[in-house]
Structure formats: C-alpha cells, structure tokens
Amino acid sequence: MTLDVAQLCAQLIRFDTTNRGGGESAGEREAADHVAAVLHDAGVAPTLLEPAPRRTNVLARVPGTDPSLPAVLVHAHLDVVPADPAEWSFDPFGGEIRDGFVHGRGAVDMKDMVAMTLAVVHRWHTEGRRPRRDVVLAFVADEEDQGAHGAHWLVEHHAAHFAGVRAAISESGGFSFDVGTASGDTVRLYPVGTAERGTSHLRLTATGRAGHGSRRNDSNAVTALVTTLARLAAHDHPVRLTPTAEAFLVGAGKALGVEVDLDDVDATIARLGPAAKLVENTVRCSTTPTVLQAGYKVNVIPGTATAQVDVRTLPGTVDELVATVDALLEPGVTREFLEHQPPVEAPIDTPWFTAMADALRDEDPRATVVPYCLGGGTDAKAFSRLGIDCYGFAPLLLPAGYDYRAMAHGVDERVPVSGLEFGARVLDRFLSS
Structure with a gap:
C-alpha cells in the first residue's frame, strides 16, 4: 500500500518546527522522528543526528542497482519560519486538507518536498523497485537560520555520509509558471534552479x-x-x-x-x-x-x-x-x-539537468524547462562545498491564479494536492532513472 502524499504533507505541517533565528527554535525532533518512522516502514535505515538538543537531522541512503554510478542527494529542511495565527485564516499548524489544498506553514517551504520524497521511497518499497543509483537523503534542521545545526554542520562533521554524491536536488525550482503570450497562447515554464546568489x-x-x-x-x-x-x-x-x-x-x-x-x-x-x-x-x-x-x-x-x-x-x-x-x-x-x-552555480549542459527536464516533460508535455538563478539562498551553499552540483528541483504543477512565490514565508501558505501528486510522479521518474 502506497502512502498518500497529501496526508504525509499534512502530518508534517502539524509538527511545529518554527525557527525564529538566533538559536531560538521549537526544534525539529518530533518531525524528524516521524520522517525516520516512515523511512523505517519503507525498508530504509535512518540515522538521526543532533548537534544540539532537539535540533534533529535525518540521514539515509537508498542503495541503487548499479553502485558504480555516482549518487544523487535529495535534501530538504524540516524547520519553518514563524507564523502569527492572528494573521491567518486557518491554523498555521493544523495541516488541513480541504478545497484541493494542504494548508499550513511549510506547505511549500518545504514540507511538500519532504512528503513527495518519502512517498516515492515508500512506493519503491511497496512495488519492490530500486533506483539505478544510490539516492542519499538528508532531512535537515536549521535552514531557516544559518544551517549551523543542519546542513553546514553535517558537511563539517559528517561529510562521509555524502561520499560518491555528484549532484543534489532541493527546493525552489521545478514548479510550473504559466505566462500568456501576445498571440493569446499560454506557455508553461518550469524554472529549474542552477544557481543562487x-x-x-x-x-x-x-x-x-x-x-x-x-x-x-x-x-x-x-x-x-x-x-x-x-x-x-x-x-x-x-x-x-x-x-x-x-x-x-x-x-x-x-x-x-x-x-x-x-x-x-x-x-x-x-x-x-x-x-x-x-x-x-x-x-x-x-x-x-x-x-x-x-x-x-x-x-x-x-x-x-x-x-x-x-x-x-x-x-x-x-x-x-x-x-x-x-x-x-x-x-x-x-x-x-x-x-x-558565496554564490553557487551548477552546470546546465549535464545529464542531470537533462533528466530533470525529461521527467517534467514526461508528466507534462507542455513543459518548457529553463534554468534560473535563485535570488535568495538554500542549503545548496553548504553541500556545494563538497563538490556537489546543486539544483533547485522540487517539482509542482500549479493551478491558474495560484501565486507560488507569495506562499513561502507568507500568510495562508498552502499547496495544491494535485501539485503534490504530480511532483511525486516527476521525482519518481527522475530518481528512478
């Protein structure tokens, strides 16, 4: 039995992992324990690491069928920015599923990617499938501050876990962006992050x-x-x-x-x-x-x-x-x-970028895939220090009128259920092949 990706996302939202910065945080421990339990049920052995009390990171590796191939890393953060309930029209940590959306803080930044990744790994286990290459997983703490308890700490103290990794994917890329043209047509762009300031x-x-x-x-x-x-x-x-x-x-x-x-x-x-x-x-x-x-x-x-x-x-x-x-x-x-x-930039003319584009087009024949540079920053700045090419690729197919860029850190954050299901299928295609 496969896991429902929307339910996974809602469950993760219900864990308050608010990171206020400056070391003041609710902590990621309960969310990390939940992630570890899902991985265990999917036949994957997780490792939990805490550089400070309650600041929990989850590491795992899914063995591929060809160990000679370079591995790919999927990293996603478990913490979220604060949400003032007085400003929201629903409970920021309620994890409601209604009207075709999963509602709550972290829905797009970035518990959606955590949920999609877990759904894919669990599906492999249920269907008896394995990816071609090793898939390394890192669900980390503290991205919304400076990563001192998360990605940067892992790179400094547990670099061996990422041995053999050549490329990585994470947030802020692979989402659909519809643009009308002068001729009246609509072009559907999918920007994939290949650089960030x-x-x-x-x-x-x-x-x-x-x-x-x-x-x-x-x-x-x-x-x-x-x-x-x-x-x-x-x-x-x-x-x-x-x-x-x-x-x-x-x-x-x-x-x-x-x-x-x-x-x-x-x-x-x-x-x-x-x-x-x-x-x-x-x-x-x-x-x-x-x-x-x-x-x-x-x-x-x-x-x-x-x-x-x-x-x-x-x-x-x-x-x-x-x-x-x-x-x-x-x-x-x-x-x-x-x-x-420092800024980071990954090459565009690579099999990795081609595979991401192919996976998107396989699920959406209208997809026009373009590279783009993130204006802000992610944990790619940490993992790139290990010589890993980092890409922004957390695929979502978004409905008309949905302002994706206003959701992260915004009020009434939510993500479409159909977008999550699409994203899980795209990730499955990319990570499997």
Whole structure:
C-alpha cells in the first residue's frame, strides 16, 4: 500500500518546527522522528543526528542497482519560519486538507518536498523497485537560520555520509509558471534552479562624537551612517549576466516569442511580461539596508550608530561587490560580515539537468524547462562545498491564479494536492532513472 502524499504533507505541517533565528527554535525532533518512522516502514535505515538538543537531522541512503554510478542527494529542511495565527485564516499548524489544498506553514517551504520524497521511497518499497543509483537523503534542521545545526554542520562533521554524491536536488525550482503570450497562447515554464546568489550580510558601524542635539557636530555618527545607507540603496549595480541568467533569457524569450538582446538585458526582461519576476532580481548584485540602530534620546547625538545590510552577490562578483561597498562608505563607517556565503552555480549542459527536464516533460508535455538563478539562498551553499552540483528541483504543477512565490514565508501558505501528486510522479521518474 502506497502512502498518500497529501496526508504525509499534512502530518508534517502539524509538527511545529518554527525557527525564529538566533538559536531560538521549537526544534525539529518530533518531525524528524516521524520522517525516520516512515523511512523505517519503507525498508530504509535512518540515522538521526543532533548537534544540539532537539535540533534533529535525518540521514539515509537508498542503495541503487548499479553502485558504480555516482549518487544523487535529495535534501530538504524540516524547520519553518514563524507564523502569527492572528494573521491567518486557518491554523498555521493544523495541516488541513480541504478545497484541493494542504494548508499550513511549510506547505511549500518545504514540507511538500519532504512528503513527495518519502512517498516515492515508500512506493519503491511497496512495488519492490530500486533506483539505478544510490539516492542519499538528508532531512535537515536549521535552514531557516544559518544551517549551523543542519546542513553546514553535517558537511563539517559528517561529510562521509555524502561520499560518491555528484549532484543534489532541493527546493525552489521545478514548479510550473504559466505566462500568456501576445498571440493569446499560454506557455508553461518550469524554472529549474542552477544557481543562487551569495549571501553576504553586513553590519555597518559609524563612529562619531557624542554631543548635544542642539549644537553643530561635524562628526555625527547617525549622519555618516544614513549617508552611507542612502548611497548603498541608490547604487546602480551593473548587469552581470551569468551562464544561468543568459540561458534563462534565451530559453524563455524563444518560448514566449519575444526579442532577446543580451546587450540590453533590462529591455529584454521588460518584454518577458510576468516571467520577468523569475530573472529581474538575479542579473545584478544588490545592497539593501534592512536594520537601523542609533541613539537613545532625541536631544543627544550618539557616539555610534549601526545598521545591517542584506547583500546578495552573483557568481564571479564577490570581490567587485565588496570593493563597491567599501567605496561607498562614509569616513568613520566600518563594515563586518555577519554572514558570508558565496554564490553557487551548477552546470546546465549535464545529464542531470537533462533528466530533470525529461521527467517534467514526461508528466507534462507542455513543459518548457529553463534554468534560473535563485535570488535568495538554500542549503545548496553548504553541500556545494563538497563538490556537489546543486539544483533547485522540487517539482509542482500549479493551478491558474495560484501565486507560488507569495506562499513561502507568507500568510495562508498552502499547496495544491494535485501539485503534490504530480511532483511525486516527476521525482519518481527522475530518481528512478
């Protein structure tokens, strides 16, 4: 008897695995125990590892029929971001299945992928099937913070578990994205993540001379800081066209019948219509001020002021971007990295990408598969350190009017049941072959 993927997803949502960051977390233990039990029932021996109390990771390996082939890794995180019940129209951790959707925090980020993977592994066991190559599984903690209790810890302390792995798949790719054309047709794109921008969060500290607010002060830390932030926010970062972004523009442009001019990327993106959302944030680096801290009384000029800046870098641009930031700092303002994870990019012209595209087209003949770059970050940044090519491939077929990109970290998160069933079939095709 095979397991129902929607029920699996709902069960996982009912475990509150909220990660508030900074080490404050409900913990992944109960969800991890549940995953381990499902794997055990599917004839797979799980290993549970906790770098800290309740911060639980589940590792397993499904042996393939040809051990000489390189293995593939499926990794998915068990933690979720906070959800304020007062903002939701249903219980964020109720795991309701109604109106064709599974409702709750983590439905698309990313307990859906956990459920689809478990459903596939259990189906193999029920039907007496095995994949061609070893399939390594990692259901991890702490992705929604910095991975110190999850993927990064596993890479540093349990790298042997990933021996022989050549490629990996995880979140933020393989979902359908319907785009209308000028001729009235609808093109169904499936962006598969082959790159993601780097995360270089900065703390800026301005140091000046404290004093009375009514008096002239040419060494005002607040003024120096806000001047720097204004420069960073207004800076026009140049276009840096990575292989992934170029392939997306060419592929999507051809499918949509629009002119592609790689010498004028902004104009090309403007012609893509709704599909522009998939690429507009990933042709440039970005420096976005997000946190400000200064002063304690309105008539006192503080001696120091600090800010945090969300910095995202494209492959091959890290040194250039850091030099740009340094050039925009006011005198008296210094920077330090709070987090510095470099961008990653996997090759497109590989059997792995071809197999993903084939699996999608087998289940949806209308599929137009294109590579794309993630604007944010995932645990790929950890596993790529082991020389693994990491792809965003958590397939879903989505209904018209469903805003997938608004679901992750959003209010009233939900995932279509039919999309989960489609995704499980696609994963089965890809992982089996």
